[in-house]
Amino acid sequence: xxxxxxxxxxxxxxxxxxxxxxxxxxxxxxxxxxxxxxxxxxxxxxxxxxxxxxxxxxxxxxxxxxxxxxxxxxxxxxxxxxxxxxxxxxxxxxxxxxxxxxxxxxxxxxxxxxxxxxxxxxxxxxxxxxxxxxxxxxxxxxxxxxxxxxxxxxxxxxxxxxxxxxxxxxxxxxxxxxxxxxxxxxxxxxxxxxxxxxxxxxxxxxxxxxxxxxxxxxxxxxxxxxxxxxxxxxxxxxxxxxxxxxxxxxxxxxxxxxx
Numbered sequence: 001x002x003x004x005x006x007x008x009x010x011x012x013x014x015x016x017x018x019x020x021x022x023x024x025x026x027x028x029x030x031x032x033x034x035x036x037x038x039x040x041x042x043x044x045x046x047x048x049x050x051x052x053x054x055x056x057x058x059x060x061x062x063x064x065x066x067x068x069x070x071x072x073x074x075x076x077x078x079x080x081x082x083x084x085x086x087x088x089x090x091x092x093x094x095x096x097x098x099x100x101x102x103x104x105x106x107x108x109x110x111x112x113x114x115x116x117x118x119x120x121x122x123x124x125x126x127x128x129x130x131x132x133x134x135x136x137x138x139x140x141x142x143x144x145x146x147x148x149x150x151x152x153x154x155x156x157x158x159x160x161x162x163x164x165x166x167x168x169x170x171x172x173x174x175x176x177x178x179x180x181x182x183x184x185x186x187x188x189x190x191x192x193x194x195x196x197x198x199x200x201x202x203x204x205x206x207x208x209x210x211x212x213x214x215x216x217x218x219x220x221x222x223x224x225x226x227x228x229x230x231x232x233x234x235x236x237x238x239x240x241x242x243x244x245x246x247x248x249x250x251x252x253x254x255x256x257x258x259x
Contacts, residue, residue, distance in 0.1 A: 001166050002120045003080040003128035009216055011064045011071040015255040018061035018246040020212070021205050023158070023165040024077040025148040028052035029104075029112055033071030036063040039099050046101055051108065053100045053139075053147040056158050061246075064255075074116060079162065080129055082136040082149060089137075090145030102144050111135045157197045160188075161206060168210035169228055174199045203230070208244050211237075215253055222249050 005024075011033075018038075028035065028051065035046040038061045045065075046052050054060060064071045082090075111134055120128060139145040163180060164172055177199070178188045192199060207229040219225055226237030242248045 001079055003078070003125055003132060004115065004120075005077045005079070006116055007075040007077070007213055007216065009064070009071075009073045009075060009212075011066055011255045012069050012257040013066065013255045015064040015071065015252070016062075016247065017064070017212075017252075019244055020060050020062070021161070021209060022054045022056055022058045022060065023161040023206065023209070024056050024079055026054050026056075026078065027076040027112070027148070028054070029074045029076070031072040031074065033067040034065045035071075035073060036065055037099075037101070038062060044099055044101050049104050050101050051104050053102060053144060055148055055150060056162070057155075058100075074112070076112065076115065078132065078148070079166075080132050082133070082140075082145070086133070086136050086140050087145065087149055090140035090143065090149070093140065093143035094146050095143035097144070097147070100147050102142070102147070105142075107138060108135075111138060155195055156191045157195045157202060160192070160199075161202055164203060164206040165209065168206050171230070172203060204240065205244075208241060211241060211249065212245075212252070215249070215256065220253050220256075225249060 028046070030046050030048055030050070030052075032048070035052070037044045037046060037052060064073070081087075111131075115131060115135070118128075118131060136145060139148065160177065160181075163177070174185055174188060178185045181188065183191075189199065192202070211225055211229050214225055214228060219228070222238065223234045226232075226234040229237060231237035231240070238248055238250075241252075245252070
C-alpha cells in the first residue's frame with residue numbers, strides 16, 4: 001500500500017454532489033474554479049488560496065463551480081499516521097477553528113506540488129514517509145494537523161473502509177476481509193455492529209466512491225461502471241448512485257463534458 005494517494009477531480013459544468021464519504025485523512029487543493037462546501041448550517045467557498053482538511057470520519061456535500069467552464073482540484077489521501085511527537089506538537093499548537101478550511105501558504109503549496117509529482121512506483125514506503133513528514137511537521141507548526149489526525153487510533157470501521165478503498169475493484173467478501181484482519185467472520189460482523197455498521201453497507205459506500213474516481217479517469221460506459229463496482233444490473237447501480245450522491249451517473253458524466 002502506498003503511504004498516500006492522489007486523485008484529480010474536474011468539471012466543465014456545475015457539479016453538485018452530496019454524501020461523499022472520506023475514507024482516509026485528506027487534503028483538497030482547488031486549482032481552478034471554486035468548491036462550495038456545505039458545512040453545518042452554512043457553506044464555505046474554497047478557491048486556490050485555501051485548503052480543505054478532512055479527517056476519515058466525515059461525509060461531505062459540495063458543489064464544484066467552474067471558472068471559465070473549468071473546475072480542477074487535487075485530492076490527497078494519507079495512509080500513514082504521523083509519529084506521536086508530531087501529533088503531540090499539533091495538539092499543543094492547535095488553533096481554534098470553526099471549519100476545516102485553512103489558508104494556503106507558499107511552503108504548503110511547494111510540498112503539495114512535490115507530492116503530486118512524486119513517482120510512488122519508483123520509491124519505497126520509507127521514502128514516501130520521509131516526504132510526508134515534512135508536510136505533517138508544517139501542519140503541526142501551524143496548529144492544524146488535528147484537523148486531519150485526532151491523535152487516536154482509527155475505529156474499526158475506518159480501518160475496514162481504508163483497506164477496501166485501496167482495491168475497490170476486487171471482489172471482496174466478508175470472509176476474505178475477515179482473513180485480512182486475522183479475525184473470524186462473526187467477530188468482524190460483531191465489531192462493525194458495535195460501531196453501527198454492516199459490511200455490505202461499507203462495501204457499497206467504498207464502491208460508489210470508486211465509481212466517481214472511474215468516471216473522473218475517463219470511464220463513461222455505465223454498464224462497465226456498474227460491473228466494476230460490483231453490480232450485476234446497471235439500473236440498480238444507477239439507483240444506488242443517485243440515492244447516495246443526489247444525481248445519476250449520466251448526470252455526473254455530463255458535468256465532465258461527457259454523455
